[in-house]
Amino acid sequence: MMEKKKKLSIISFSGDFDKAIAVFTLASGAAAVNYEVNIFFTFWGLNLVKIRQNRAFLGKGILARIFGFLMGGRKNLPLSRFNFAGLSPLLMTFMTKKRNVATLPELIDSALALGVKLYACDMSMNILGLNKKDFIPEVREVIGVAKFLEYSQGGETIFI
Amino acid sequence: MMEKKKKLSIISFSGDFDKAIAVFTLASGAAAVNYEVNIFFTFWGLNLVKIRQNRAFLGKGILARIFGFLMGGRKNLPLSRFNFAGLSPLLMTFMTKKRNVATLPELIDSALALGVKLYACDMSMNILGLNKKDFIPEVREVIGVAKFLEYSQGGETIFI
């Protein structure tokens, strides 16, 4: 009799750098001990898997462009807590490097290598004027809440 | 033999506009595929179900009044990320309208129509000096942690 695989599902809502580290650390750690792991990127979390092409927002209307500017991309995520105080993600990347902790792109890569599955939220893409081609190709599917619940059902689900 | 109904429970802690959209989108999406959905409003999340009556705070002491002023009501929720930069919920409401995504009051209404149940947290109401009559009547019960756990037990629980 096969044991059912344990599941961890993460709703990645925040685009903050420190929370992004939390998302991928949890995802990889769980995948490493044989959990099925699904990450559902929504709202600002879509930044974590967005290819930076601000140019791409031109022509989609002024408001989408303002959001595009504010959201930035994977290279310039703010730090949730002290951003207004002038601390940049560069500081944390520097610290993580210095202490031999993986940086965000490395965390994403190892999560993918361990089989973590990435999904994007259809509704927030609609609100923010994003398309599947705005994301890294490893985002395997654009889904809604019903599909997400189907994937997460029977496991632990956390919202970050 | 009846299958046990799947459950989703949401602790709505934040009063931010984008997170409020996340709360109600998840709630409605889950209720639409036949989940039992409970939302437990606590702290700033109580704003989402508060009837705006700042006047009501007069006479409850200066501190409660300060919180009342800061908390505002359902009509003027801040956006979690860029509020300090001057972006208002109006912008997002405008965008959601333009793109045919429901606005917050519509999301609340459809959540209710789908059978989502709303609860308010007794302890944070006590801290913030709020009473059941400060909320929309659809808030069916004022409960504490024990009762919330009883309602959420056996399902997925997320904190937003």
Added chain:
Amino acid sequence: MMEKKKKLSIISFSGDFDKAIAVFTLASGAAAVNYEVNIFFTFWGLNLVKIRQNRAFLGKGILARIFGFLMGGRKNLPLSRFNFAGLSPLLMTFMTKKRNVATLPELIDSALALGVKLYACDMSMNILGLNKKDFIPEVREVIGVAKFLEYSQGGETIFI
């Protein structure tokens, strides 16, 4: 036949004062109705169990010192929402006292008395340059994601 004990696991990521109250209120409430409760402190959440000794950060390099200064300790947690507006945790402590709601140190103490177990995250301690001796002794173990999942497995898990 023994019924399996219900479990609640909390990932305490935020160092904000209001979220700290949420963490310990949920933890104690659950422990009081006989749940097994594990709190896993990570990133800014480590502040909640840190002994304030900024002096201890001297000599660990300038970056760790900057983080040490920004993180503060258990006595000066910011309030997640309105900190920039000048509202301090003192205000909330004052309100909680006035209304006979427990303050943070009291919440921590009663959580411990009810059997809530505290853990610290190894990776974020590494990033932030912290050691086990920087925490209150009630933090029983420094663990990683795999161990956390083992402890939380089969229960409800929330990220605050």
